[in-house]
Each structure stands twice: as C-alpha cells, then as structure tokens.
Amino acid sequence: MSIKKVVLAYSGGLDTSAIVPWLKDNYDCEVIAFVANVGQGDEELAGVEEKAIKSGASSCYVVDLREELIKEVIYPTLKTGAVYEGQYLLGTSMARPVIARAQVELALKLGADALCHGCTGKGNDQVRFEGAFAALAPQLKVIAPWREWQFNSRQSLLNYLAEKNVPTTASATKIYSRDANLWHISHEGGEIENPWNEPSDQIWMWTKSPEQAPDKAEHIQLSFEKGELTKINGEVVAPVKAIEMLNAIGSEHGVGRIDIVENRLVGMKSRGCYETPGGTILVAALRALESLVYDRTSLKYREEVGLEFAQLVYDGRWFTPLKDALLAAATSLADQLTGDIVVKLYKGNVTVTQRRSPNSLYSEAFATFEGDEVYNQKDAAGFIRLYSLASRIRALHTKAGQ
Known part of the structure; x- marks a missing residue:
C-alpha cells in the first residue's frame, strides 16, 4: 500500500524523533506530528513543535485534551x-x-491515509492505540515502527538521528521509562526491573515520601454530585483545576504511591511504580460515599462492574458496546452519589473522617446501640430461621439417613 501522508503520535522523545525521518526514508511520505496535551506538564511540551519540524515533520499539531480526559x-x-x-x-x-x-x-481532517505510533511490541499501548484505530477508522493503515525497523537499542536510535542530523537531548544512559498525564505518572525500568530491589528516591517525582511528609495532618472536604467532584472545601472548582489541586495536596502528604508487579495484556509481567495522589483521594472519597448510599446488592453489582471495567480499560476496549453497557449501569447507580466527604491526609494515608448525603440509607435511629422504638429485635428470629432454612433441611436429611 502506497502511503502519502501519515499522522504520527509524537512526544518529542527519542523514539518518535527517530520515527519521523524513518517514515520518510521507508515510506517516502509526508509526516504530520500530533501531540496530545493530557497534562504531562509544560516542561515536556516546551518547544515540541519546533523539535518536530527539525526532525522532518511537515507540521505539528498540539491538541489540548485535558478536559476531555477528565x-x-x-x-x-x-x-x-x-x-x-x-x-x-x-x-x-x-x-x-x-x-x-x-x-x-x-488524520481524517487532513486526508491522511495512515496512522503511526511509537509503542513497542512488548507493551499494552500498541493494543490500546490500534484497537481504537480499528474501531474509529479501519480504512487507515497503521504503522508501528518498533515492529518493523532494525533498531534495537537507544544507542542505535541515537546513531540514526546523528546520521540524519536530527537534534536531540536524549542520551544513551536513560534509566527510567516514564509516562505522565493529569491523572498520574508511571515509572518503569532501571533498578525496579528486579522485583527484589526497593525503589530508590530518584524513582518518585511527584510525591514526598511518607517520612518526609508533614507531621501535621490535613483535612479536605470534597463535594460530589452524581459521582462527579464539584467542590473542594466548599469552593466550586473546574475539573482540570480540581485534579491539579488534589495532586498538589496529595503529593505534599506522600499520598498515592504504589509499587506493583502487574500482568500485561501481551502475557508478560512487568513491575511499575505509580504516583496517583489526586486519584487516590478521589477513590477513597467515592468509596465512602457509596457506603452511605448504595444498598448491599447495588454495591455488590457495582463492584462486579468495576472489575470488568478495569479489565476493559486496561485492555484498550474503550470503543466497544461493552464499555457503553457497563458505563450505563455504573452511571445509573451513580445518580445517587451526591454528598460531602471529609478525608484526612497524613504520611501517605487517606482516611475518611466524615460523610453525609441527602440520599444516605444510614439511619442512626435503626443502627443505635441505645434504646430505640423503630426496630423490634424479636423480628430477627424469624429472619434467621428462613435465612438458614436450607442448612436446617440438609441437616435433617443427614440425620435421617444415619
């Protein structure tokens, strides 16, 4: 298939800098760089357009996707x-x-006939990108250089860039592979490739260690409407700003660090260290709100949806009917998730201390250990007898057969 114009998911790092001239060499095509601003930070985006052009791209588009992401x-x-x-x-x-x-x-707007990404053949991202491409524009060819080219190391890529006179600030001694966006930053490689090695201090970039976090706890009030954050400490905050604020506060208190060995979609295990301070706070608050609002069977179903949805997102199946169905169920349940939660942040921990909701199913009148007039404890005897009826019948059969 002849390729005339390709849109490349471009970051300005070593891999995508090399992909631009490689595409021109091997496909004799026009290369358009596409940069997604998902909150990775001004430092990563600084000068990215100029860098793309110097690498050989005909143009570079930087698109702000932060609000869409949230x-x-x-x-x-x-x-x-x-x-x-x-x-x-x-x-x-x-x-x-x-x-x-x-x-x-x-790509469709510019009349491109191909899409390109810099994902390796070992990871999950190749599946996520190409699964989305297949669902949204199956007519476009997908080029994955890491599955085609002869390069197999950072040094070989650096040599190629030098040969093509493409400037780069990358070096052959990069230790870690990192991915950042508004929600989190991930770290892989270096010493943590050995699961017996404890992550060094240079791994973590956002959060303080619990040992260095303040000795005084901080309380935050989060207000939700139908499962979405609307206010922090009583002040209305827009989505992007809200996540940025929670990231800053959580990072100061050492919140949101995890160190895991996970199962990749392609079959291998990998070790990753992740920092998600604002997200960790939000998850804790929402679980607390659910405990007030959802009845037992609704919560159980939401947990089942969550397990399936996590696998779906991880595996790159966002543009599928299953995603729509699961999300419809969760969104319907979340219509009741309105209320206020207070969390305490202290030395890496998020502790819920207060909760309230107009939809709360909690009744102090029923739950109290003091005297009450709304619950007849004698009613429990009949409930237990029926609840355990199958066990009673089984026991009777066993006794009769002896």
Missing part, C-alpha cells in the same frame, strides 16, 4: 470503581482513548 474518561471510570488488579488506578490506560480518537480525527 470529563469523558476519568470521571465516568471513577463511577464504575475500576481498579486494575486491586491497586492500579489506570492512569496510562485512561489517557489512550482520547489520544487515539484525536489522532484519528486529525
């Missing part, structure tokens, strides 16, 4: 309670649908 992916996912393998708050996974969609939209 409103269309993060907040809906929070309603499902999705947590991958019990710990991972899906920071990298959740950013991929909005990035892939915006890349496809640009």
Whole structure:
C-alpha cells in the first residue's frame, strides 16, 4: 500500500524523533506530528513543535485534551470503581482513548491515509492505540515502527538521528521509562526491573515520601454530585483545576504511591511504580460515599462492574458496546452519589473522617446501640430461621439417613 501522508503520535522523545525521518526514508511520505496535551506538564511540551519540524515533520499539531480526559474518561471510570488488579488506578490506560480518537480525527481532517505510533511490541499501548484505530477508522493503515525497523537499542536510535542530523537531548544512559498525564505518572525500568530491589528516591517525582511528609495532618472536604467532584472545601472548582489541586495536596502528604508487579495484556509481567495522589483521594472519597448510599446488592453489582471495567480499560476496549453497557449501569447507580466527604491526609494515608448525603440509607435511629422504638429485635428470629432454612433441611436429611 502506497502511503502519502501519515499522522504520527509524537512526544518529542527519542523514539518518535527517530520515527519521523524513518517514515520518510521507508515510506517516502509526508509526516504530520500530533501531540496530545493530557497534562504531562509544560516542561515536556516546551518547544515540541519546533523539535518536530527539525526532525522532518511537515507540521505539528498540539491538541489540548485535558478536559476531555477528565470529563469523558476519568470521571465516568471513577463511577464504575475500576481498579486494575486491586491497586492500579489506570492512569496510562485512561489517557489512550482520547489520544487515539484525536489522532484519528486529525488524520481524517487532513486526508491522511495512515496512522503511526511509537509503542513497542512488548507493551499494552500498541493494543490500546490500534484497537481504537480499528474501531474509529479501519480504512487507515497503521504503522508501528518498533515492529518493523532494525533498531534495537537507544544507542542505535541515537546513531540514526546523528546520521540524519536530527537534534536531540536524549542520551544513551536513560534509566527510567516514564509516562505522565493529569491523572498520574508511571515509572518503569532501571533498578525496579528486579522485583527484589526497593525503589530508590530518584524513582518518585511527584510525591514526598511518607517520612518526609508533614507531621501535621490535613483535612479536605470534597463535594460530589452524581459521582462527579464539584467542590473542594466548599469552593466550586473546574475539573482540570480540581485534579491539579488534589495532586498538589496529595503529593505534599506522600499520598498515592504504589509499587506493583502487574500482568500485561501481551502475557508478560512487568513491575511499575505509580504516583496517583489526586486519584487516590478521589477513590477513597467515592468509596465512602457509596457506603452511605448504595444498598448491599447495588454495591455488590457495582463492584462486579468495576472489575470488568478495569479489565476493559486496561485492555484498550474503550470503543466497544461493552464499555457503553457497563458505563450505563455504573452511571445509573451513580445518580445517587451526591454528598460531602471529609478525608484526612497524613504520611501517605487517606482516611475518611466524615460523610453525609441527602440520599444516605444510614439511619442512626435503626443502627443505635441505645434504646430505640423503630426496630423490634424479636423480628430477627424469624429472619434467621428462613435465612438458614436450607442448612436446617440438609441437616435433617443427614440425620435421617444415619
């Protein structure tokens, strides 16, 4: 297939800097760089357009996707309670649908006939991007250089860039692989490739260690409407600003660090260290609000939806009917998730200290250990007799057969 114009998901790092001239060499095509601003920070975005042009791209588009990421992916996912393998708050996974969609939209707008990404053949992201491409624009060819080219090391990429006179600030001694967005930052490689090694201080970039965190706890009040954060300490805060604020406060108190060995979609295990301070606070607050509002069977179902949704997001199946169905169920339940939660942050911990909701099912009149006039304890005897009826019948049969 002849390729005339390709839109590349570009970051300005070593890999994508090399991909630009490689595409021109191997496909003799025009390369358009697409940069997604998902909150990775001004430092990573500084000068990225100029860098792309110097690498050989005909143009570079920087698209701000931060609000879309929160409103269309993060907040809906929070309603499902999705947590991958019990710990991972899906920071990298959740950013991929909005990035892939915006890349496809640009490609269609510019009349491109191909899409390109810099994901390796070992990771999850290749599946996430290409799954989205298949759902949104199956007619576009997908080019994955790491599955085609001859380069196999950072040094070989650096040599290629030098040969092509493409400037780069990368070096052959990069230790860690990192991915940052508004929700989290991930760290892989270096000493943590050995699961017996404790992460060194240079791993963590956002959060203070619990040992260095303040000795005084801080309380924050979070207000939710239908499962979405609306106020912090009584002040209305827009979504992007809200996450930034919670990240800053949580980081100061050492909140949101995890160190896990996870199962990748492609079959191998990998170790990652993740920092998700604001997300950790939000998850704790929402679980507390659920405990007030959801009845027992509703909570059980939400937990089942959360397990399935976490797997779906991690595996890159966002643009599927199953996502729509699961999200519809979680969103319906979350209509009741309105209320206020107070959390205490202290030395890496998030502790819920206060909770209230107009939809609360908690009744002090029923739950009290003091005398009450609303609950007849004698009623429990009949309930227990019926609840244990199957066990009683089984026991009777066993006794009769002896």
